[in-house]
Structure formats: C-alpha cells, structure tokens
Amino acid sequence: MTCQDIKEKFPDYLIGDLSQEEKAQMQNHIAACPSCRKELESLSAIWTKLGVLPEVQPETTLRTRFYTMLEDYKNDLGEEKPKTHLLEQIKTWFRPVWTGHPAFQLSFSLLFLFVGLIAGYFITGSRGQPAEISDLRQEVQSMRQTLAVSLLDQPSASERLRGVNLSVNTEKPDSGLIEALLNTLNTDSNINVRLAAVDALYLFYDFPLVKEGIAQTLSTQSSPLVQVALIDLIVNVRERRAIESLKNLIQTKTLHPDVKLYAELGLQKIGM
Template sequence: MTTPAENHSFNPDCAASQPCLAEYADGTLLPAEAARVAAHLAACPACQAELTQLRTLLHGLDALPAEVPPLALRENFLAMLAREKAALAANGQLNGLAADAARSFPTPLRGAKGGQPLVPAETAAPETAADTSRQLTQQWLRIAASVGLVAVGAALGLLLRWNGPPATAPLAAAPAPATAQLASQLTAAAIRPATATDRLRLVNEVPAQLAPGDPAVQALIHTLDADPNPNVRLAACEALFRLRADPRVGPALVEALPLQTDPNVQITLIEMLVALREKRALPQLEQLSQQPGALPAVRQQAANGVGQLI
C-alpha cells in the first residue's frame, strides 16, 4: 500500500504542477498556467502545503534587510574597470603595431645554402624610411584619439549620471490612458496585498519622460514614502530622479529623507539631493548627520552633503 506522500510523488498532475508553484506563489505565472495549477491545487492537499511553504519563504525574503555596500565600492569598481579598459586598449594597439611592422618589414626566407632569399627581391625590399615613419605616426595618432575618446566618454557619462540639468525641451507626453492606469495600479498595490516583485515591476514600468502633472509621479512619491520594501522604495527614488524636471520631485525627495530608515535608500537620496542642489534639504541633512541611530556611513554621507550644499 502506498502512502499519501508516495502518491504525491508519483502523481503526474503533481509532477506537472510542482515546477510552476514558485511562480504561482509569486503571482508571475501566465494566466492559462495559473488556471491549470489552481484547478489542481483545489484537489491536492500536498501541493497546497508546498504552496503555503513557498509563500512563507517569499514573504520572508521580501522582509530581509538589504545589504549595505561600502561607500567606496562604486569608486573602486570604476577605477578597476578603467584600468582593465586601458590595459586591453594598450594591448590591442601594441598588437596592431606589431602586425603593421611585420607587414612593413617582411623577413625574407633564406635558402639552405648561400643565404640567398627564396622570395623575389622586389617583395623582400623594405619600404622607404618616410613611408615607415608616416605609418608609425598614424598608428600613434589613432592610439591618442582612442584614449581621448575613452576619457571624454567617461567624463560625459558621469556628468549625465548625476549632474546633468533637467531637460528644458518639451517632454514627449506618454499616452494618458497607459500612465493613468499605471498610477492606479501603483496606488492599488500599496492598499491591497501585493508581492514586492509586482510592486517593483510596476515602478520599473514608469516611463523616463512624462507630461507635466502626470498622476504616475504622485504615485511614485507615495511609493517612496510608504512602501514597506526598501528595494521598491529605492526603485521609486531612482524613477523620480529621472523625472526631476517635474516640479513636484525636488520637494518630495526632501520630505522623503526623514522618513527613510534603510541605509541604501538614505545614501541614494542624499546623493540625488546634492546632485539637484536642493538647499531645502540642509536641515534634514544636518539632523541626519547627528542622528545616533543612523549608521556611521549614512551620517558621514549626510555631513558631506551639508558641506557640498552650503
């Protein structure tokens, strides 16, 4: 006689449904598959128990505090990346120079006797000194141009990442029904139970450009202030920074700083307020720099922000 557990292991319906239980618990399963799994769950206590365990695990993962990376991690990574790019570029250019030199000065093959070339004399003759000098000069000019482009690209990337001013050109308005629906979904997700994955997906769907007064901006502000998951709040903060041309964004970021308790969100907010030159944030930054309950890294970042905004 087989036990219920053995029947569960050999049941083909269970075997077909079990790989989908994690996505079903997270709410990301396609509707047709979700309907099939739901029909199976209605008659299978064993799969119901597995689903309960998966949901408990997912909620536990959502509640875990985010790891705080060292403040110097970004700078160290960018420096390492720059060194690797420079090494690869130099190696590629040197290999190109060696190949060009080999083509410019071919080595004639020698015979076994007499040391006479086995190739015709006209192909073994080297080019003139003027031609050789001109080729080497062109190679070094290409190297200098490549290095210059890398440096200019890195500088422009940093400027556009943090210090670029809000766009003054008219913003292309996103379709009103789409953004209005997105705003309502964000608001509804904050009221009714929804997984952090669903809320994060909704935040990431907000376009980088919206028409003035779009309701999605206010929904993002509410998400930054009230969402229980720090990763969702961090995504809302970054989405608002992309929409910084909206006049509601600057004051909202200032007001959000005292509400945050997660170090990653606090540090990101401080960096954005400094990039926006938000002097209205000075009282909040001064208070945070002296707050005993904040991490030392957060207090130091707040103090640095005060120094940059004064």
C-alpha cells in the first residue's frame, strides 16, 4: 500500500471505522514509514483535543419557547375546523322555550321579564337606585344558573349539553352550579357532555372547588378523550396540586399509550 492509500484511511481510523485487516495494514505501514506515523500522530492528537470542548446546556427558555410554539401550531391546526356561529349558539339556548318542558318556558318568561325590566329602567332614564339594578342583574344571573342546573339533570344528552353551554355564560357561578358541572363530569354517560363540562370548568378554574374536583376526577375517567382534555386543562392553568393525580394516571396499567405520553409531556410543562 502506498502512503496515499494509507492517508486516505486516516479519517476512518479517527472515528474507529476500520476493519481488523485494514487496521493491521495501517499499523504495518506506519511502523515502517516515519512520515505517515508523524502525520497520524498529530491528527489523532488534535482529534482527541477536540474532546476538551464540553457539551453546553441551553437555557430553559429554549424549551419553553419550543412548547409554546408547538402549542400554537396545534391550536392553529384545530382552528381549521368550522366554528359554530354565535347566533346559532344563542338559538340553541332558547330552543327549550319552544320545544321543552313548561318549567323552562316559565323560567325563560321570567328571565325575559327581568331583562325587560332592566331595559325599561334604562330607557326611561331613571336615575339613582343603582342597588336595585344590581339586585335585578343578580336575579337574572341566578335564574340562568337555576336553569342551567335543571338542564344538567335532564335525561336527554342534548338538553344536558345546553345546560353546560348556558353555564358557560354565567358571570359568577355559585357552588351549586359548579357542583352540578363536576357531577356531570364525573357521572354523565355521554362523552360529549363530559367534554363540554371540562371546557366549562376551564373558565371557572380559579374557584377552589373546581381545582379540587379536577384533581380528583382524573383517576375516575376512563375515556382517553376526556383524559386528554383534563390534562390540557391542568397544564394550561398550571395546576400544581394536580401533579400527584397526573403521576398516578401515568402509573395506570390500562392507560392508552398516547394519553400516557400526553400526561408525561404535561408534567414536564407544569414543572417548567
């Protein structure tokens, strides 16, 4: 073998990619050729010295930025689905007035009466008595909540969905409504109603009752879709108290592998 042939194999020698036979050929050659030996020695020395440069860990912001970007990308993908028009949504709330139980018709009549009273109050230009207006407003809110709670208790899944939708528009939900929503999340037989309940509870997450309920419910849910929705909720609100329940969920043997991965990613995000 010529010096040229041997030198061409130097790069393979450096990364340890030579066969036993090639290695022996090289050793024989450099034993007899001082020039090749010197060159290989200096190449090896530099190659080894390159190892003194340590691997540097990036700042944690890199990870945060990546997950934010991934989340945004996922949301953008989700937004491509058609959205329900606002007007359509409002129509669906009022559908019980025409088709539902007389109790709903009465409730809605009262609701409209209060709305009418407030509107009339403003139109006639009455001044003063702000306490009365706020009382009326509260009563409207409370009517809405009562209606939502009663809808959540209906045998028809679509009625219950309406109940969830109505509760979303409540400004200050009372504990009764939150309990009803949590109960729906835990016991409702219909997965769509349960998913809607998760979304509704997301809006009220700053209520202590919701935080507790969410952490507890994770272990009782069996549907991967609901589990993923709950993990999303917990991660989005950075609910540290739910970390234990997430860890327990990951340990569950029957857990769907995708949900497991999702829960693990969620844990990492909360930990950041």
